[in-house]
Amino acid sequence: MSRFSWTRFIAVLKKEFIHIRRDRASLIMAVAMPIGMLLLFGYAVNTDVEHLPAVVWDQSQTADSRDFITSVRNTQYLNPDNFVQGYTQIENYLDSGKARAALIIPPDFGKNLQGGKQANVQVLVDGSDPTVARAVMSAFQMLGLDKSLQLQSERLVAMGTVAGMSTPLNIETRVWYNPDMKSKVFNIPALIGLILQNVIAMLTSFAIVREKERGTMEQLIVTPIRSLELLLGKLLPFVFIGFVSLILILATGIFWFGVVPIGSIPLLVLLSTIFLFTILAIGLLISSVAKTQLQAMQMTFILILPSILLSGFIFPRETMPKLLVIMGGLLPLTYFLEIVRGIFLKGVGIEYLWQDTLTLCAFAVVLLAIAAKKFKKNLD
Amino acid sequence: MDLAIDCQGLVKRFGTYTAVQGVTFQLPPGAIMGFVGPNGAGKTTIIRMLCGVLVPTEGQATVLGYDVLTQPEEIKQRIGYMSQKFSLYDDLTVSENLDFYAGVYGLRGKMARAEKLRVIELIGLGERTPQLVSSLSGGWKQRVALACALLHNPQLLILDEPTAGVDPVSRRIFWDLIHLLSKEGMTVLVSTHYMDEAATCDYLGFVFYGRLIAVGSPEDMKKREGKDNLDDLFIYYVEHEASDDPRNLMIKKGGRG
Numbered sequence: 298m299s300r301f302s303w304t305r306f307i308a309v310l311k312k313e314f315i316h317i318r319r320d321r322a323s324l325i326m327a328v329a330m331p332i333g334m335l336l337l338f339g340y341a342v343n344t345d346v347e348h349l350p351a352v353v354w355d356q357s358q359t360a361d362s363r364d365f366i367t368s369v370r371n372t373q374y375l376n377p378d379n380f381v382q383g384y385t386q387i388e389n390y391l392d393s394g395k396a397r398a399a400l401i402i403p404p405d406f407g408k409n410l411q412g413g414k415q416a417n418v419q420v421l422v423d424g425s426d427p428t429v430a431r432a433v434m435s436a437f438q439m440l441g442l443d444k445s446l447q448l449q450s451e452r453l454v455a456m457g458t459v460a461g462m463s464t465p466l467n468i469e470t471r472v473w474y475n476p477d478m479k480s481k482v483f484n485i486p487a488l489i490g491l492i493l494q495n496v497i498a499m500l501t502s503f504a505i506v507r508e509k510e511r512g513t514m515e516q517l518i519v520t521p522i523r524s525l526e527l528l529l530g531k532l533l534p535f536v537f538i539g540f541v542s543l544i545l546i547l548a549t550g551i552f553w554f555g556v557v558p559i560g561s562i563p564l565l566v567l568l569s570t571i572f573l574f575t576i577l578a579i580g581l582l583i584s585s586v587a588k589t590q591l592q593a594m595q596m597t598f599i600l601i602l603p604s605i606l607l608s609g610f611i612f613p614r615e616t617m618p619k620l621l622v623i624m625g626g627l628l629p630l631t632y633f634l635e636i637v638r639g640i641f642l643k644g645v646g647i648e649y650l651w652q653d654t655l656t657l658c659a660f661a662v663v664l665l666a667i668a669a670k671k672f673k674k675n676l677d
Numbered sequence: 678m679d680l681a682i683d684c685q686g687l688v689k690r691f692g693t694y695t696a697v698q699g700v701t702f703q704l705p706p707g708a709i710m711g712f713v714g715p716n717g718a719g720k721t722t723i724i725r726m727l728c729g730v731l732v733p734t735e736g737q738a739t740v741l742g743y744d745v746l747t748q749p750e751e752i753k754q755r756i757g758y759m760s761q762k763f764s765l766y767d768d769l770t771v772s773e774n775l776d777f778y779a780g781v782y783g784l785r786g787k788m789a790r791a792e793k794l795r796v797i798e799l800i801g802l803g804e805r806t807p808q809l810v811s812s813l814s815g816g817w818k819q820r821v822a823l824a825c826a827l828l829h830n831p832q833l834l835i836l837d838e839p840t841a842g843v844d845p846v847s848r849r850i851f852w853d854l855i856h857l858l859s860k861e862g863m864t865v866l867v868s869t870h871y872m873d874e875a876a877t878c879d880y881l882g883f884v885f886y887g888r889l890i891a892v893g894s895p896e897d898m899k900k901r902e903g904k905d906n907l908d909d910l911f912i913y914y915v916e917h918e919a920s921d922d923p924r925n926l927m928i929k930k931g932g933r934g
Contacts, residue, residue, distance in 0.1 A: 511767070
């Protein structure tokens with residue numbers, strides 16, 4: 298064995314630095330990725346549940362009930378900004394996801410409090426996201442306990458004796474949609490979207506890049522084949538593959554994990570197909586921009602991280618800063634998660650999902666149009 | 678008879694860089710024309726403009742009577758093209774590659790089968806048809822690529838350095854095929870670095886720095902400049918036309934006779 302040569306070592310070192318300096322993409326990644334990831338994680342990975350939208354049905358309309366609503370707001374967990382009348386409206390808010398919790402104050406709330414009796418409050422919590430639901434429930438428990446103690450001491454001062462043994466304020470919480478608050482019920486439907494996106498986007502993006510890499514694209518350009526014929530011919534097999542994987546994932550979710558959709562399965566399949574087209578369009582777009590399969594893979598990975606962090610896959614979007622909410626809004630997965638969770642957990646129909654569906658359709662059309670424009674059948 | 682290729686002042690610029698400037702030539706049907714010239718001289722760019730793949734910045738050209746600017750699809754249906762990369766699908770068999778290109782050229786059913794059999798026999802691919810392309814040697818890949826380019830009975834065959842990186846025997850077999858096709862009336866435009874190949878062409882075009890500096894039959898050109906062989910002629914043109922080419926200095930310094 299010859300000795301370690303510093304000259305040879307330095308030569309390699311120098312060469313590698315030149316490689317890194319010439320490779321702009323890697324350089325940008327080395328600098329921008331850590332900062333970008335820290336910012337993303339720092340803001341999006343926020344397990345504190347704050348300022349969730351809540352809906353209030355105040356049947357009492359007294360100073361006491363308003364006081365109670367204010368103390369709910371002061372917990373910072375909920376924003377009880379929407380006031381409604383009746384259960385139908387509450388259901389609307391919860392089904393559509395416009396509110397994560399509902400506060401129902403009965404007509405006798407003020408009277409009971411003033412009369413030294415036990416006052417009841419009903420709280421409905423959207424349990425589809427167990428983390429959020431648990432936080433909301435514990436917030437209400439604390440609030441109830443705190444309020445009760447405060448009232449009890451007030452009553453003690455006022456009357457010199459505690460009238461009954463019961464707590465003055467009773468908060469009764471009920472969890473909707475996912476009563477057992479199992480996280481797999483929350484996660485499995487979302488995973489369908491995430492897995493479908495990652496697998497299909499990557500496969501599709503390889504399809505055209507491979508032709509470029511092999512040099513067969515040049516040959517195809519010289520033939521009379523039209524862009525549309527080539528694009529559709531390339532896409533259709535992936536529509537088929539995507540459909541098969543969709544059915545496989547769905548079946549595994551239902552039969553293996555026992556997460557059965559409450560809503561309509563045909564609707565789920567139909568809307569998933571629309572999502573599939575959006576994903577294919579993304580793959581196609583990557584394919585027409587990337588020059589090698591490696592680049593295509595890197596681009597797909599760049600898509601995956603924000604999809605996990607910003608789409609509401611793990612963290613509730615309501616608690617994110619405005620900018621991240623907007624960024625999340627640029628991901629088709631965000632809308633599909635609303636759809637798939639809505640159908641799986643809430644059993645809602647198209648009347649609550651049409652907005653998300655239209656957004657997905659818009660994504661598919663716009664992305665396909667851009668991809669088709671980018672993909673020109675000449676080398677200029 | 679109409680010309681197979683009629684080029685008038687073709688110019689191609691990529692941004693500020695001029696890859697091809699003012700290329701003018703005519704090619705009668707049934708002839709073989711060879712493009713020779715250093716790497717990066719613009720041979721491939723000229724060929725691509727004639728195939729309708731690149732849009733010329735200036736000038737005009739007709740291929741088989743069709744305008745490259747306005748009728749590129751008409752041209753594409755009537756020419757066979759083959760590049761040095763042998764653009765085949767490695768994971769498909771010879772037969773599957775042929776089927777694919779037959780489909781791309783719009784051949785169906787009986788017609789497709791008949792044409793496939795014809796080229797298999799013509800090129801002598803018979804025993805190779807069930808083989809995966811990835812398992813073929815360079816010479817065989819080259820022949821399969823040629824077969825794919827001939828499926829639709831093109832009137833004009835355009836070959837961009839078809840013999841680069843292929844052994845001499847395969848090159849000989851390949852060129853025998855080219856001459857055979859030419860005898861049957863096919864027009865051939867081919868670029869090459871091999872002077873022995875160039876010598877067998879009916880016409881030669883020397884391409885330097887994006888310009889076509891000399892056109893004619895190999896014999897005429899040698900006579901015109903008083904050279905014995907094409908190698909000398911090639912070097913003479915480099916010395917003459919591109920005195921600032923660094924390779925030129927090397928030649929002079931080496932005192933080559």
